[in-house]
Amino acid sequence: MRYLDFELSEGDDGITTLDAMASTPAARHADVLAEAAAVLAWCRREFPHTEGPVxxxxxxDHELLVSQEDGGWHTVTLTLTGSARFVDAFLAAFGEPLG
Incomplete structure (x- = not known):
């Protein structure tokens, strides 16, 4: 990935969260959205009927937030929550996250 660096955190309830954020100038905003769309497409392809509250x-499950900041900067935040099997597959596909 070029823009989204995921950080992993594990909850006491067995649910793992993967958070990523990218803040870019307007000229790179479409690239970040395409990267987020590619991640979500992988999720939907690999786990096609199991999207929803973990x-x-x-x-x-996921949350995608997009905002425009002062100076023309755009921020994209993608949060994924997942079961152990989802997280294992995600890490195999995208590599180890930060944190």
């Missing part, structure tokens, strides 16, 4: 037994 605490309710699903394998993964």
């Amino acid at each position: 605490e309710e037994g699903q394998d993964w």
Whole structure:
């Protein structure tokens, strides 16, 4: 990945969170959105019918936030929550995250 660096944190409830954020000038905003879309496409392809609240037994869920900052900068935040099997597959596909 070029823009999104994921950080991993594990909750006491067995749910793992992968957070990534990228802040770029407007000229790179589409690139970041494309990268986030590629990650979500992988999630949906590899775990096609298990998107939803992990605490309710699903394998993964996400939140994608996009904002525009002063000076024309754009911030994209992608948060994934996942079961152990989802996180293992994610790490195999995308490598070890920070943290």
